[in-house]
Amino acid sequence: MVKIAAAAIVATATLAASTAFAQAKPEDAIAYRQGAFKVIGWNFGPMAGMVQGRIPYDKDGFAKRAANVAAVAAMPLEGFGPGTDAGAPTKAKPEVWSKADDFKAKMMKMNEEATKLAAIAKTGSLDDIKKQFGATGATCKACHDDYRNK
Amino acid sequence: MVKIAAAAIVATATLAASTAFAQAKPEDAIAYRQGAFKVIGWNFGPMAGMVQGRIPYDKDGFAKRAANVAAVAAMPLEGFGPGTDAGAPTKAKPEVWSKADDFKAKMMKMNEEATKLAAIAKTGSLDDIKKQFGATGATCKACHDDYRNK
Numbered sequence: 001m002v003k004i005a006a007a008a009i010v011a012t013a014t015l016a017a018s019t020a021f022a023q024a025k026p027e028d029a030i031a032y033r034q035g036a037f038k039v040i041g042w043n044f045g046p047m048a049g050m051v052q053g054r055i056p057y058d059k060d061g062f063a064k065r066a067a068n069v070a071a072v073a074a075m076p077l078e079g080f081g082p083g084t085d086a087g088a089p090t091k092a093k094p095e096v097w098s099k100a101d102d103f104k105a106k107m108m109k110m111n112e113e114a115t116k117l118a119a120i121a122k123t124g125s126l127d128d129i130k131k132q133f134g135a136t137g138a139t140c141k142a143c144h145d146d147y148r149n150k
Numbered sequence: 151m152v153k154i155a156a157a158a159i160v161a162t163a164t165l166a167a168s169t170a171f172a173q174a175k176p177e178d179a180i181a182y183r184q185g186a187f188k189v190i191g192w193n194f195g196p197m198a199g200m201v202q203g204r205i206p207y208d209k210d211g212f213a214k215r216a217a218n219v220a221a222v223a224a225m226p227l228e229g230f231g232p233g234t235d236a237g238a239p240t241k242a243k244p245e246v247w248s249k250a251d252d253f254k255a256k257m258m259k260m261n262e263e264a265t266k267l268a269a270i271a272k273t274g275s276l277d278d279i280k281k282q283f284g285a286t287g288a289t290c291k292a293c294h295d296d297y298r299n300k
Contacts, residue, residue: 028192035188039225042174042182071221075189 026087033079034090036072043068044140051133062129063121069136070118073111077104091149103147110139176237183229184240186222193218194290201283212279213271219286220268223261227254241299253297260289 024032043065049055050062080096080103096103113136120132174182193215199205200212230246230253246253263286270282 024192024195031188032192035185035192038181038185039189039222042178042185042229045174068225072189075218079192 024081026084029079029081029084030088030090033076033084036076036079039072040069040076043072044137047133048137051130057126059121063118066114066118066121070111070114073114074108077107093147093149096147099146103143106139106143106146110136110143113139174231176234179229179231179234180238180240183226183234186226186229189222190219190226193222194287197283198287201280207276209271213268216264216268216271220261220264223264224258227257243297243299246297249296253293256289256293256296260286260293263289 046055047062047065047069050057080092082097085092085094085097113132117129117132117136120128124132196205197212197215197219200207230242232247234240235242235244235247263282267279267282267286270278274282
């Protein structure tokens with residue numbers, strides 16, 4: 001039990017340390033992280049359309065969207081600071097804070113795969129791009145499954 | 151009159167050309183641009199606090215926020231495509247679309263000054279950083295004054 005409690009404290013501290021602006025009002029933090037996700041989703045949509053053949057593939061357009069996602073991918077995390085589980089409508093589950101270490105690891109994994117996608121989108125083959133797009137999308141889904149209410 | 155109409159068409163075309171995802175639903179475009187502005191505002195706040203002495207100045211923290219703003223500064227524009235003046239609550243004035251050339255120029259100016267701020271924040275003196283922060287904030291205000299309802 002002591003070990004579990006200590007782990008929880010470390011996890012909370014880790015999340016707090018990543019939130020340099022943790023003194024923000026919860027509603028502002030929630031609006032911020034939702035805004036960052038909106039930017040990610042807006043750019044993800046057309047990439048999905050291209051990968052799935054619903055939109056003509058445009059290498060430069062795809063690469064630009066991948067770069068946009070990579071530029072923002074690390075940003076939402078600091079909007080999940082302590083005390084931001086309520087204060088405005090949010091789909092974030094309590095596990096974001098009770099399993100903060102895993103949540104942070106999953107967010108970092110998304111950032112990592114998005115960064116790879118941005119690099120591959122510039123120079124890779126369409127097959128490689130599709131593969132990395134899938135890997136990136138899977139990291140989104142992993143977090144949504146565990147940490148976001150429907 | 152013909153000249154004015156032609157200018158308006160060019161302005162509209164220019165704005166449309168910058169919106170590769172112009173087929174998006176108006177409510178999605180509005181949520182996207184508001185999200186991008188939320189990300190900018192979230193990062194701008196602590197920089198303002200440091201410049202004004204309300205928060206202790208932290209060179210790395212300031213530089214990180216300036217980099218975040220620069221990464222997102224060019225993004226909101228494509229959320230102002232044709233037909234996105236309504237469809238969800240928005241403070242955008244009709245002049246965004248009727249004076250699209252000037253609106254776009256002001257948005258690009260903001261992007262330019264934010265990019266300069268990110269560079270100066272890394273290596274400049276605090277005086278230079280404060281000066282460039284002021285120049286960047288002025289470009290935000292210029293657009294808010296003309297194109298955003300209170």
